[in-house]
Amino acid sequence: METLVPAFVAVLLAQIFDPPARLSAVLADRFGRRAGVTLGLAVAHVMGFALAAAGGAVLAPGMSSNARALLLGVALIAAGAGGFPRPRLADRLAGWRTGSVTTALLGIFILAFGDRSQFLALAIAAWGVAPALAAGGAAVAAIAVGAVAVVLGERAWCGWPRRPARLAVSALFLIAGAWVAVRALRLG
Numbered sequence: 001m002e003t004l005v006p007a008f009v010a011v012l013l014a015q016i017f018d019p020p021a022r023l024s025a026v027l028a029d030r031f032g033r034r035a036g037v038t039l040g041l042a043v044a045h046v047m048g049f050a051l052a053a054a055g056g057a058v059l060a061p062g063m064s065s066n067a068r069a070l071l072l073g074v075a076l077i078a079a080g081a082g083g084f085p086r087p088r089l090a091d092r093l094a095g096w097r098t099g100s101v102t103t104a105l106l107g108i109f110i111l112a113f114g115d116r117s118q119f120l121a122l123a124i125a126a127w128g129v130a131p132a133l134a135a136g137g138a139a140v141a142a143i144a145v146g147a148v149a150v151v152l153g154e155r156a157w158c159g160w161p162r163r164p165a166r167l168a169v170s171a172l173f174l175i176a177g178a179w180v181a182v183r184a185l186r187l188g
Helices: 004-015 019-031 034-062 065-082 100-112 116-127 131-159 162-184
Strands: none
Touching: 004 065, 004 116, 004 131, 004 162, 019 034, 019 100, 019 131, 034 100, 034 116, 034 131, 065 116, 065 162, 116 131
């Protein structure tokens, strides 16, 4: 639970405002096959977060506990800083002719690869004792957000006032990251 819940909460908060959820809504509207898009996004997120957690598991043994905590602080700060600019969806994948599952799987995997949610999952996996739980918590959160976006569609998903919430979540990530980093550096 030490890694499952933090990974779930952090990724849930980050994914609400990130492009993979919007791409999920776009693809659901385009294909009209919500189950296919959901399956594709689920596989993409499971693969991506498994890779992130594996990276954290590889890094962790060579790091001191303070270094692992500092990595987590840096990931939280990066997640906060990454949330201040308005996220844009660079490509709607309109030219892809591969079907709902394959387009969602490849498009979301490529879009999400190395994003702030995966960096958070890597850092939480390195910080905690169970990288598989970090991957699981992160994947479940990302899949849940993506599934809601699929059900709502692009218009409803993007129609609510996101800016104040996005800025509040970004500030929360920055404050938490600064607190963790200061403690890791033993400055406070």
